[in-house]
Amino acid sequence: MKTMCIPKGRTAAYDTLETDRLVVNGCLKVAHALKAKTISGSGVIFAGTLSADGIRAREIEAAAVYCLRLSAKRVQAAEVFASESAAVSCYLCADYVAADHLEVALHDVGKIDAREVVSLPTKKVHPFWMLLASVLRLFQILLSVFCAVFHTGEIMDAEYRQVREEPPAERSKDPRDEELERFTAIFKLLRNSGYTLKIIPGTPEENAPALDFEAEKNRRTAA
Template structure:
């Protein structure tokens, strides 16, 4: 059938439905899915899946909606795919919405993938009034929000200023590091002090004598000829008479 009409006040049930034009002024319940070019009317549609080019009804309750343009008062669906636009004047409840332009007042959506989103204030509007308000809001947004080129130009200016500030700071840090490293370089390049071999020899003799149980004693003004002599054969010290 090319056109199916659901009169106001009647409830019609189908297992599945495929037609070119569907006009719903009453209540339509489809267990599986609906396939049509256009779905219009002031009634309510309940279906498992809905595939159409244009949907314009008051109430739509479906497991999945796939269309080009969606215009309704109330929509409840886990998935909504509208390639061009989706406008819901009263309430939209969905887990995932993907569309080119989304216009809503009250909504409960988990994830939205849209090029443009317009949120209208809750107000009594017809479906045509919702589309008109959405168009005015889009024009106002274009006129008031800076364009991408202006934002990019501003970002470029900020980057240039940031580079001009960062470069002197980096130069100062490099100079400070060089100044701190200079003393260290000077200390490393300084010539080592000469080693006093005589002092090391005396210290070594003192340590060796102390380990053997002897004590070194310095006698001032002792002539070399009066110095005590050590008898190695009998291991004793021979002292000269004073």
């Protein structure tokens, strides 16, 4: 008999998978069909469709499950068909479940088609363990408060250098020359764009040459 095993802490992914005996203690992901004679283990199974004679796993999530006997802690599937029996001890979520004998605790099932349905009682927690859990939570809160109060905020194993703060510069008593600032900005813009700024003597507007389009020559404007 061919046996395939997924060890604990490992994840295996397949498009389709078919084997005789499958042991899943880790995580198995099958995109489409998963077929085996028997499936066992304490791991998690994700599959499109799951078909086997006997299935015993911790958690199953599939579109459809077809088997003779099903035993799991949690099952989520659109359809579950168990010819002989199905037992889900923690939570069963499905649109349709068909089984000869169904044992289930908490469930969210659209329709159940079974000859016999048994509701499993939820596990009760002993008061001692509830008290112990409360004490541990209280200790964790006190520890976090203690760390917050006495934490110095220093980072261990890190270089430390004091930052010197320079005094702010004194404000200039001279008024702002907006014209000079505008000229400086224009000069920097032209220089960065590849232009050269050239200063030439100004010419009075009344003596500026005017272009005579008819004679196509320069003439002086009459005074």
